[in-house]
Amino acid sequence: MANQDENARQRRQPQASRRTFLRGATAAAGSAAITGIAGLPFVRSARAADAPVEIVFMHVWGTPPGEKAAAIKHPATQLIEAFNAKNTGVTVRGETPSGDYFQTLTKAQAQIAAGKPPALVTTPWSNINYAVQGLQVLSLEKLGGSEAKGVLANYKPEVLPLVTMNGQTIGLPLAFSCPVMYYNNEIMKQAGVDPAEMFKDWASFKRLGAKVKAVTGNPILGLGNNADWEAQSIIQCNGGRVLDDNARPAWDSPEAIAAMAMMADLNKAGLYLQSTTKESNAAFIGGSLAIWMASIASLGGLSKQVKFDLKTSPFPVFAGKPRKMSSGGSFIGCYARDKDQQRGAWEFLKFVASKEGMDIWLKTGYLNATKYDEPVLPGQDSAYTQLAEGLTRESPWPGSRAAEVQKVWGTYVERIWAGDISAEDGCKQAKQQVLPLLPKT
Amino acid sequence: MAVAIEEGTAGAPDAGHGTRALAEPVDRRRVFAWNRYRFWEKATPFLFVAPVIAIVGVFTYWPLIYSIWLSFFDWNFVSPVKEFVGFANFTRLVDDPRFHRALWGTLVYILALVPAQVLLPLGLALLLWPIRRSRAQAVYRVTLFSPTVISFSVAALLWLWIFNPLQGILNKVIFEFGFAKVSWLSNPNTAIWCVIVVSIWKTIGFNLLLYLAALEAVPNDYIEAASLDGASGWQMFRLIRFPLITPTFFFVLVTTIISVNDEVFGAINVMTDGGPFDRSSNIVYYLYEQGFRIFQIGSASAVSLLIFAGTAILTWVQFRFVERHVHYG
Numbered sequence: 001m002a003n004q005d006e007n008a009r010q011r012r013q014p015q016a017s018r019r020t021f022l023r024g025a026t027a028a029a030g031s032a033a034i035t036g037i038a039g040l041p042f043v044r045s046a047r048a049a050d051a052p053v054e055i056v057f058m059h060v061w062g063t064p065p066g067e068k069a070a071a072i073k074h075p076a077t078q079l080i081e082a083f084n085a086k087n088t089g090v091t092v093r094g095e096t097p098s099g100d101y102f103q104t105l106t107k108a109q110a111q112i113a114a115g116k117p118p119a120l121v122t123t124p125w126s127n128i129n130y131a132v133q134g135l136q137v138l139s140l141e142k143l144g145g146s147e148a149k150g151v152l153a154n155y156k157p158e159v160l161p162l163v164t165m166n167g168q169t170i171g172l173p174l175a176f177s178c179p180v181m182y183y184n185n186e187i188m189k190q191a192g193v194d195p196a197e198m199f200k201d202w203a204s205f206k207r208l209g210a211k212v213k214a215v216t217g218n219p220i221l222g223l224g225n226n227a228d229w230e231a232q233s234i235i236q237c238n239g240g241r242v243l244d245d246n247a248r249p250a251w252d253s254p255e256a257i258a259a260m261a262m263m264a265d266l267n268k269a270g271l272y273l274q275s276t277t278k279e280s281n282a283a284f285i286g287g288s289l290a291i292w293m294a295s296i297a298s299l300g301g302l303s304k305q306v307k308f309d310l311k312t313s314p315f316p317v318f319a320g321k322p323r324k325m326s327s328g329g330s331f332i333g334c335y336a337r338d339k340d341q342q343r344g345a346w347e348f349l350k351f352v353a354s355k356e357g358m359d360i361w362l363k364t365g366y367l368n369a370t371k372y373d374e375p376v377l378p379g380q381d382s383a384y385t386q387l388a389e390g391l392t393r394e395s396p397w398p399g400s401r402a403a404e405v406q407k408v409w410g411t412y413v414e415r416i417w418a419g420d421i422s423a424e425d426g427c428k429q430a431k432q433q434v435l436p437l438l439p440k441t
Numbered sequence: 442m443a444v445a446i447e448e449g450t451a452g453a454p455d456a457g458h459g460t461r462a463l464a465e466p467v468d469r470r471r472v473f474a475w476n477r478y479r480f481w482e483k484a485t486p487f488l489f490v491a492p493v494i495a496i497v498g499v500f501t502y503w504p505l506i507y508s509i510w511l512s513f514f515d516w517n518f519v520s521p522v523k524e525f526v527g528f529a530n531f532t533r534l535v536d537d538p539r540f541h542r543a544l545w546g547t548l549v550y551i552l553a554l555v556p557a558q559v560l561l562p563l564g565l566a567l568l569l570w571p572i573r574r575s576r577a578q579a580v581y582r583v584t585l586f587s588p589t590v591i592s593f594s595v596a597a598l599l600w601l602w603i604f605n606p607l608q609g610i611l612n613k614v615i616f617e618f619g620f621a622k623v624s625w626l627s628n629p630n631t632a633i634w635c636v637i638v639v640s641i642w643k644t645i646g647f648n649l650l651l652y653l654a655a656l657e658a659v660p661n662d663y664i665e666a667a668s669l670d671g672a673s674g675w676q677m678f679r680l681i682r683f684p685l686i687t688p689t690f691f692f693v694l695v696t697t698i699i700s701v702n703d704e705v706f707g708a709i710n711v712m713t714d715g716g717p718f719d720r721s722s723n724i725v726y727y728l729y730e731q732g733f734r735i736f737q738i739g740s741a742s743a744v745s746l747l748i749f750a751g752t753a754i755l756t757w758v759q760f761r762f763v764e765r766h767v768h769y770g
Contacts, residue, residue: 106733113518134517134736218607218622274627276713279605288607400517403735408539415718420629433538 053344054091055119055336060104061364062096075363082360083351090344101127101330102403109135112335119336119345125162125328125394126229128170129247130402137333139168144346151353159369162393163331171331172349174361176369177297178325178391179230180382181316185309187290191215199313202262209271212290219273221266222280224294227417228410229328232395235259236324237317242409247398249434251409252427259318260416261423274418295328296383299365303379312382327391329366399439408434505749512742530743540744542719543727546633547702550723553637554701559694562645566652567678573657582653586646593643593707600639601626601712626713629720636708636721644704648693655689656682687767695759699752724748 061076073081080094097107101124108121112135123131131137140148152160152169159173181199188195191212198208212220223230232242240256243249250256266272273280273289283289285305293315302310317323332349336342351357355372367383368374376384397406412430415421421429512531515524534540565585572578588596603611604625612622625631663681672680683690702725709715715722715730722730724744732741 102734106736109517109519109736130736133520135519273606274624274717275606276601276626276716278601279607279624279626282602282605283607286608400515400520401735401737404731404737407730407735411539411716411718414716418627418717420718436533436536 052089052091053340054093055341055344055348056093056095057120057332057348058095058097058104058108058118059122060096060099060101060330062099075361078360078363079352079357082356083348086351088347090347092344092348108335117335117337119341120332120334120348122175122330123171123333124330126397126406127402128163128165128331128396129398130400131333132165132170134400135333135335137170137335138342139170140172140334140349141168143334143342144349147346147350151350154353154370154372156369156371158387158390162327162391165396171333172353173369174332174352174366175297175329175364176327176367177295177329178327178367178383178386179225179233179293179315180296180386181313182224182284182292182294182298182302182379183311183313184284184287184290184306185311187212187215187287187308195311195313199316201319202316203319205316206266206269206271209266210269213271216288216290218283218288218290220271220290222273222275222284222289222292224277224281224284224292224298225328226277226406226410227413228406229326229394230293231260231263231410231413232326232392233315233324234263236326236392237315237321238262239318239321242395243398247396248438249409249431252431257423257427260413260427262318263417264419264423267417267419272417296380297329297364297366299377299379300363301365303365303377310379312379314382314385323386323389325386325389325391326394328394399437401437405434405437408437508742508745511738512746514739516738517736518738526739530737530739531747533740534743534747539719539722540727543715543722543724546719546721546723547725549633550637550640550702550705551698553634554640554705555694555697557637557641558644558648558697558701559690561641562648562693563652563690565645565649566656567682569649569653570656573653582646582650585649588643589646591643594711596639596643597708597711600635600708604635604712627717629717632713632717632721636705636713639708639712640701640705643708648697651689651693652686655686659685684768691759691764691767694763695756698755698759702748 057080059076061074077094080092084091095118096104098104101122105121105123105127108118111117123137140152144151148169151172155173159176160169163170163173183195185195188198191208191214193208193211198204198212209220228242235242235251235256238255238259240253240259241250242256251260263272267274273283275283280289280292281294284292285302287306287308296312299312315323315325332352334342334345334349336345352361353370358368358370358372358374362368362374365377365380367380367387395406397403399405409430412421412426412433416423416426513525513527515526515530516522569578569581603609606612606622606624606627609625611625616622623631625635659682663685664677667677667681702723705723706725706729709721709723709726710729713721715726725748728741728744728748731737731744
């Protein structure tokens with residue numbers, strides 16, 4: 001009898017656990033099914049009709065390192081908060097996956113691929129081709145319809161071509177910048193060098209640079225951005241071009257090679273600091289580096305961080321040639337596929353493009369791309385001088401391998417400037433290397 | 442219809458009750474219950490492991506198969522069109538100087554880091570072993586292990602400051618001794634070695650702990666007996682300790698070779714971005730750039746398959762030629 005009971009118990013045991021398992025599995029499957037149904041398009045649209053729209057604005061501007069979020073909110077955050085406070089039925093949620101444009105675009109791309117695109121993403125000017133061909137960005141004309149023209153009328157006419165392709169406005173100009181020369185005026189004074197004279201042209205820069213170097217004992221010029229961006233301006237100032245009208249490499253022209261050779265000469269003279277951008281930034285803020293060539297967008301941050309007399313200057317020119325600087329930064333691209341998301345995105349873009357939005361945004365130090373009368377921050381005048389002289393579009397790298405083309409050219413620029421390869425060989429080899437990466441014409 | 446169940450049927454509910462045959466007719470309900478029982482008896486183990494198989498399948502084998510598939514296409518994960526390019530993503534690598542530099546970097550990292558991460562912790566463990574009962578060893582252990590748990594982005598800030606060409610402590614020291622300042626992370630001859638130093642600093646503590654644990658497990662009787670027989674320290678290490686910790690040594694060797702190029706990725710990404718001029722890049726960083734900076738998923742998949750194949754071959758070589766020297770006790 002005891003044996004029978006034991007056997008019965010043993011027989012029941014696996015059945016009981018199986019039942020439990022099946023019950024759990026059924027519950028899990030049921031939950032999954034319910035979740036799945038909730039995600040179906042018709043359920044989503046039914047839900048969206050009676051709910052406020054929330055959109056994601058993915059950007060690169062977080063709280064500056066070392067600052068407390070509550071103490072200093074980046075103007076991008078202030079912009080979002082000001083818009084949300086208006087209770088338009090559209091709520092914007094800011095996301096900053098990285099302070100790096102490419103990493104942010106990567107994150108956005110992953111979300112687009114997953115079918116959950118962020119509605120708005122800061123997209124570098126240099127990736128405009130990729131935004132159109134690779135990521136199917138929505139033009140403002142399609143997004144805003146008849147309202148688009150009125151919104152764009154607030155922008156300076158010289159800015160809109162920078163964001164226009166095939167007659168379509170690819171995004172809303174936002175972070176509009178150009179490279180300038182930041183310098184430590186105290187070192188200049190110690191060296192007895194007149195900055196206006198030094199930054200007049202590259203020959204003066206090299207001649208007087210030796211006096212500046214004598215003060216610190218260090219190289220005097222550091223690089224604050226990807227080298228290909230500054231290289232574009234330097235080449236253009238010498239009458240060369242990086243890409244021709246057909247987006248083919250033109251950096252092997254005599255003018256371009258001479259411009260690159262000038263930078264290599266600075267390195268040979270011990271004036272150019274070979275370093276990463278992070279290192280040169282730290283050295284400039286710390287007062288060890290006299291001059292830093294970087295985007296005007298860094299002005300706001302630098303002004304708060306340095307403890308010396310910070311000044312800016314337009315880039316030196318090549319004797320007898322006009323200055324022809326490149327623009328830079330990013331526009332806001334719309335990648336939303338859902339109609340409600342697109343509507344929300346447009347509402348936010350209209351606010352960004354308004355006077356109120358620009359009042360907030362231009363605290364960053366970026367240039368004013370609109371016609372609104374906005375105050376010029378101390379130090380911004382150099383950038384506005386360059387803007388008045390005419391900024392060109394940042395090289396719109398072509399084809400599906402655009403980023404790789406940019407990377408290859410950027411690496412050769414660094415090599416030439418560091419004296420790792422001659423300007424002529426570097427420019428020619430770079431062209432040979434990128435030709436197979438370009439779309440076939 | 443009468444159905445008889447044969448004697449000794451595997452899994453019969455009363456199989457343990459002897460060899461009695463069930464000759465009498467059995468009703469349909471009982472047969473159905475019996476068949477159902479047999480079905481679930483066999484199916485239940487599979488159901489229990491199904492979640493694990495599903496997870497491994499979805500997160501390990503499916504990506505692997507999908508990578509093979511993607512390596513034949515030109516695609517960016519978003520474009521609605523996937524262009525079939527055959528083996529072009531593989532053949533392109535043959536002509537790509539950046540890939541060649543990444544391969545060279547990979548080789549340098551393996552040659553420098555594998556001995557450093559396998560032998561250096563062993564040496565340190567042997568040095569710390571005699572003071573295993575003192576508090577000093579705990580202090581050393583914590584000191585050496587701490588970098589392992591620090592986030593790479595935080596650690597990199599420290600090292601960026603050390604290596605800064607104008608303000609870094611390293612240049613300040615060597616300048617005091619009359620040497621010229623060096624752009625450590627921007628000089629093509631020094632950048633890769635800076636990454637190697639940081640990687641060693643970051644990972645040495647983990648292997649050290651493994652070795653210390655292995656040394657702890659060596660039976661003291663052997664050591665005492667050898668000691669009585671007059672064995673020298675070197676003989677004790679060579680003939681007793683090392684053979685007995687070879688399973689740990691082999692584990693550290695295999696995992697280091699497999700992971701060394703993944704481990705340096707953090708240092709490369711934060712400190713040098715593969716530069717200057719791709720001279721501190723390696724194949725994993727190249728893969729990352731292709732996939733997530735240049736958005737060439739096909740190329741990245743092709744590289745990932747090469748890494749997979751290379752790692753598999755290296756691991757096989759180790760198991761084939763090194764494992765025979767391992768004493769599993």
